[in-house]
Amino acid sequence: MNLFADIRALVIDALGALQAEGTLPAGLDFANVSVEPPRDAAHGDMATNAAMVLAKPAGMPPRAIAEALAAKLMADPRVAGADVAGPGFLNMALAPAVWHGILRSALIGGRAFGSSDLGAGQKVNVEFVSANPTGPMHVGHVRGAVVGDALANLLAFAGWDVTREYYINDGGAQVDVLARSAFERYRQAHGLDPEIREGLYPGEYLVPVGEALKDAFGASLLDQPEEAWLAKVREFATDRMMQMIRDDLAALGVRMDVYSSEKALYGTGQIEAAIDTLRGMGLIYEGTLEPPKGQLPEDWEPRVQTLFRSTAHGDDVDRPVQKSDGSWTYFAPDIAYHYNKVKRGFDQLIDIFGADHGGYVKRMKAAVSALSNGRVPLDIKLIQLVKLWKNGEPFKMSKRAGTFVTLRDVVEMAGADVTRFIMLTRKNDVALDFDFDKVLEQSKDNPVFYVQYANARVNSILRKAREAGLEVDDAVLAGVDLAGLNHPAEIAMARKIAEWPRLVEIAARTNEPHRVAFYLYELASEFHGLWNRGNDEASLRFLQDDPATSQAKIALARATGVVICAGLGILGVTPVEEMR
RNA sequence: GCACCCAUAGCUCAGCUGGAUAGAGCGUUGCCCUCCGAAGGCAAAGGUCGCACGUUCGAAUCGUGCUGGGUGCGCCA
Secondary structure: OOHHHHHHHHHHHHHHHHHHOOOOOOOOOOOOOOEEOOOOHHHOOEEEOHHHHHHHHHOOOHHHHHHHHHHHHHOOOOEEEEEEEOOOEEEEEEOHHHHHHHHHHHHHHHHHOOOOOOOOOOEEEEEOOOOOOOOOOEHHHHHHHHHHHHHHHHHHHOOOEEEEEEEEOOOOHHHHHHHHHHHHHHHHHOOOOOOOOOOOOOOHHHHHHHHHHHHHHOOOOOOOOHHHHHHHHHHHHHHHHHHHHHHHHHHOOOOOOEEEEOHHHOOOOHHHHHHHHHHHOOOEEEEEOOOOOOOOOOOOOOOEEEEEOHHHHOOOOOEEEEOOOOOEOOHHHHHHHHHHHHHOOOOEEEEEEEHHHHHHHHHHHHHHHHHOOOOOOEEEEEEOOEEEEEOOEEOOOOOOOOOOOEHHHHHHHHOHHHHHHHHOOOOOOOOEEEEHHHHOOOOOOOHHHHHHHHHHHHHHHHHHHHHOOOOOOHHHHHHOOOOOOOOHHHHHHHHHHHHHHHHHHHHHHHOOOHHHHHHHHHHHHHHHHHHHHHHHOHHHOOOOOOHHHHHHHHHHHHHHHHHHHHHHHHHOOOOOOOOO
């Protein structure tokens, strides 16, 4: 249940009644009427802009509309007060029973509280990570993995049918480089000196792959020419890399539903079919691209290529799908892959890319737009860089890879839960500092700790209550009399809890999981504030002498804990019950 | 040259399909606490929301044009 939606429905009903009795003219459009929490709590619990939005079409002064509306709304038992303010806002105060109802919903709903049918079961595909299978995952991949996974959780919570997907770039030249690099390690496993030439992957993670190649193939490949072993070694090494990547993802708590292979698109006619489909739409032609203005590539010369008329779907220039030698560009299999996703029946596609792929967004959207006849929206989230810090300076070293810090390094140093939370403390398109010292600090400065601590305090209350012999199971708490919960600080806590279902819908609509992390921080902040007031005002403590009063206050605390657990669940972070 | 992203308090950042006096944390200043309802609390100061026009009853939010920073720009993915 979403309280804001309920109250909005109430407002719309009241407006309809005003129309029926002739106070308002017929035929008004209520689409822009909104009900929101006021920025300033002094303005009440809910505010609607109805009077201002309707003033012009109704030909009436906003305050007149607002006053008529206020009178109607007051008839509902949920509305305890309705005042016209400012240019025509209608501020409503809600009856305490409304907030008590929210708390019961949270206690009954548990971690499902705030879930929604906004997505209406529509199928959405979230493609993320899609790291090249040439080595272990590094820091650059971590943020994309976390954002993608949390977004998938969020959308599932909001009623979408979600598929998490990884696109394996195993069709290009880089997997040949991997094969050659692994072959050198294979020679090394036989006691020969590896020649890690310029351009090969030097990482030591390939040493065990060389050993495994030796176990699998013995000495049979040693004196063979490259043509004889390349395909075998490539497949072997790629499989090993993908296993490593799956393990890395698992360490971060990420599990994919589908792994799609670029290589598997070749030789199946899928690329040809996708391009032919575009050709049938008149969107493929032979032509020559203009050179980019300004800095001209040194070896530029005009070439005739097979081009996709992406400009017909919003791109700036048309894009090549075939090289001059007739082979496909990297864009062609990507088109085929996205066509594949469209044909699998997804209603919506989401790609999570690194920010350095920003230039790729328009052409990809153009391709999906063309291939789905505009039916399937593609949203592309660009993930900005993560800068690692330790001891006040940039952190660069890696035990395994030599050149880059791996996902494993980060998870081992900070833990998966901390890593995931911190990665969501920034909007996806701004850079993020990840300071190993700060993220592990146990203080208010650390948002992970702060949120976890709030939930730990809730659990501490529950423990103590049980020790005192109180019934505090959720089902029991949901049934207790909450009428005593009427202190402004307690109502404020409930108000924050009531925002959760609305926040979920906003975050899901915008595909922005970071909003959940920020909300949890605010929720925790509200709870710690209430807790601290208990130090001065004994009546605000959660544990009281009177069992019934205690139970009511514990219901409030537990409802907060329920939302924290639900939110952390979306972020993929394990709630802790006790700080140590 | 073009496209995309970013620009909000001294610092790091939020800001709801356009809403009221623009928020949080850190830092600064003042007061309080030394309590396991531990891993601090309360309060204050601090802003031309990069700039300029425009749309609107109303703009940090939308549009146009600029400034500054980042990313990218045909046979690499």
